[in-house]
Amino acid sequence: MEETTLAYPRVMVAALYGKCGKTVIVSGIARALRKRGIKVQPYKKGPDYIDPGWHSLAAGAASRTLDSFFMTPQDMKAVLCDAANQADIGIIEGAMGFYDGSDLEGSSSSAEVAKQTSTPVILVIDVTRMTRTTAALVLGCIHFDPHVHIAGVIVNRVGNARHEARLRETIEHYCGVPVIGAVPTDDRMRLSDRHLGLVTALETNEADEFLDGVAEVIEEHVDLDLLLHIAGRAEALDANTIEFPAAPKLAASGQEEVSIAVMRDKSFSFYYRENLDALEAAGAKLIYIDSMADAEVPPEADGLYIGGGFPEVFAAELEQNASLRESVRARIEDGIACYAECGGLMYLGKKLLVDGKAYDMAGAFDFEVEMMTKRQGHGYAVAHTTADHPWLAEGTTINGHEHHHSLVIDKQEKPVYAYLNERGSGVGNKHDGFCKGRTVAAYIHTNAIATPEWAPAFVDAALEYRGTRK
Numbered sequence: 001m002e003e004t005t006l007a008y009p010r011v012m013v014a015a016l017y018g019k020c021g022k023t024v025i026v027s028g029i030a031r032a033l034r035k036r037g038i039k040v041q042p043y044k045k046g047p048d049y050i051d052p053g054w055h056s057l058a059a060g061a062a063s064r065t066l067d068s069f070f071m072t073p074q075d076m077k078a079v080l081c082d083a084a085n086q087a088d089i090g091i092i093e094g095a096m097g098f099y100d101g102s103d104l105e106g107s108s109s110s111a112e113v114a115k116q117t118s119t120p121v122i123l124v125i126d127v128t129r130m131t132r133t134t135a136a137l138v139l140g141c142i143h144f145d146p147h148v149h150i151a152g153v154i155v156n157r158v159g160n161a162r163h164e165a166r167l168r169e170t171i172e173h174y175c176g177v178p179v180i181g182a183v184p185t186d187d188r189m190r191l192s193d194r195h196l197g198l199v200t201a202l203e204t205n206e207a208d209e210f211l212d213g214v215a216e217v218i219e220e221h222v223d224l225d226l227l228l229h230i231a232g233r234a235e236a237l238d239a240n241t242i243e244f245p246a247a248p249k250l251a252a253s254g255q256e257e258v259s260i261a262v263m264r265d266k267s268f269s270f271y272y273r274e275n276l277d278a279l280e281a282a283g284a285k286l287i288y289i290d291s292m293a294d295a296e297v298p299p300e301a302d303g304l305y306i307g308g309g310f311p312e313v314f315a316a317e318l319e320q321n322a323s324l325r326e327s328v329r330a331r332i333e334d335g336i337a338c339y340a341e342c343g344g345l346m347y348l349g350k351k352l353l354v355d356g357k358a359y360d361m362a363g364a365f366d367f368e369v370e371m372m373t374k375r376q377g378h379g380y381a382v383a384h385t386t387a388d389h390p391w392l393a394e395g396t397t398i399n400g401h402e403h404h405h406s407l408v409i410d411k412q413e414k415p416v417y418a419y420l421n422e423r424g425s426g427v428g429n430k431h432d433g434f435c436k437g438r439t440v441a442a443y444i445h446t447n448a449i450a451t452p453e454w455a456p457a458f459v460d461a462a463l464e465y466r467g468t469r470k
Helices: 022-035 050-059 073-082 110-116 132-144 161-175 207-221 224-232 248-253 273-282 315-320 322-334 343-348 454-466
Strands: 003-006 010-015 040-045 064-066 089-093 121-126 150-158 179-184 237-240 258-263 268-270 284-289 303-306 337-341 351-354 357-360 368-371 377-385 397-404 406-409 417-423 431-436 439-442
Touching: 010 022, 010 110, 010 224, 022 040, 022 050, 022 089, 022 150, 022 207, 022 224, 040 050, 050 089, 050 207, 064 073, 064 273, 073 110, 073 237, 089 224, 121 132, 132 150, 132 161, 150 161, 150 224, 161 179, 179 207, 179 224, 248 454, 258 454, 268 343, 273 284, 273 454, 284 454, 303 322, 303 343, 303 454, 315 322, 315 351, 315 357, 322 343, 337 343, 337 454, 343 439, 377 431, 417 439
Parallel strands: 010 089, 010 121, 040 064, 040 089, 121 150, 150 179, 258 284, 258 303, 303 337, 337 439, 351 368
Antiparallel strands: 003 237, 351 357, 368 406, 377 397, 377 417, 417 431, 431 439
16 A cells, blocks of 8 residues: 555535535535636545435546445545545535434544544534524534534525524624535525435436536535635645455456446446446456446446446336346346345346336346335445355455335245345345345445455456356
């Protein structure tokens, strides 16, 4: 690992709770700064896929994940530095409530990420029907952990000029931090959401037009010069670069690469940038395919990666593309190395049941999946590979997360499980994931930094398939 020291302007934009509007505000800030010619590198306190999609489109740069459950402090600093080479400023969006974590101490919270990366914080507060109480909330956040540097506040959904004046007066008087923005309730800031969060950027035909409108609001109501000043005062980072491991069997074979098809479109869009980078570093050439438009898995593909997303929303379109479904089933029967996460698992079953209607899926596994009203799995997950996992050694720890409303029903008579759960719901029966040939389909989403064995083993399994495929 190469040691690096970097003076890197950056801020975290966090909130007191979810759905305060911070994703839209962060995306608007990124787009507004980009229009000024400032190069923005976005980050998201994970685990998350949807918000980074909006960040990436707004900034014109792939959003990266920072998460203290997946990464050590040094890892997070390395991710910051690795992505900062072409950036003038880094903007990290927090998750959930600022201090909300997985235990009493707030482990894996946005506040912990801010502390471990020495990043100043700007709080976004929804001030609907609230004035002076806002100052009490800000003051509480400042004093709750004196090691966190809260450097400013953006008040959101401000009612009128009088409301704004009172908010600025009370916050700056009692809290001693500036109000760097007062964003009004504005139709240009409205974005639809659904059961897993906001709609994805890939689903919105007018995404760029929407972001331009948000940027206009931000330009009018947020002091971007002050935000840049705060970011410029962030401590310099001393970190190592991230180096993903190569696939040992591929390296020993003398072959340069294998080809892995990645199903990436409106239905399947949940991929960590780190996972794609890790596969490429391990020796994979990635080929992107569309689940609703492409007729087959590319003949040259040695592997297939199907991420999460919203197959339930596009179930009719997935069913309609029968040729691709048959191609996926046939290639899995042939032994292709395949990894399917959550939405990918749903796609590989026989049928997907949504609102009482059954849609045909790939049929690679003999189970059905039903969308439920209540959430079936949510939060960080830890699993350990069973002896039946086709390309990871038994006992390998998989660190990840799950977030799904679907439930595997009508399971196989003798399911072959991929993982034994330490933490998480999985597919039930204290297990997650099903195995078939070189295919693994599970609910758990892994991160390549959290599980460094994953990408090299996947690539080597693809190499093995190349030597045996029909």
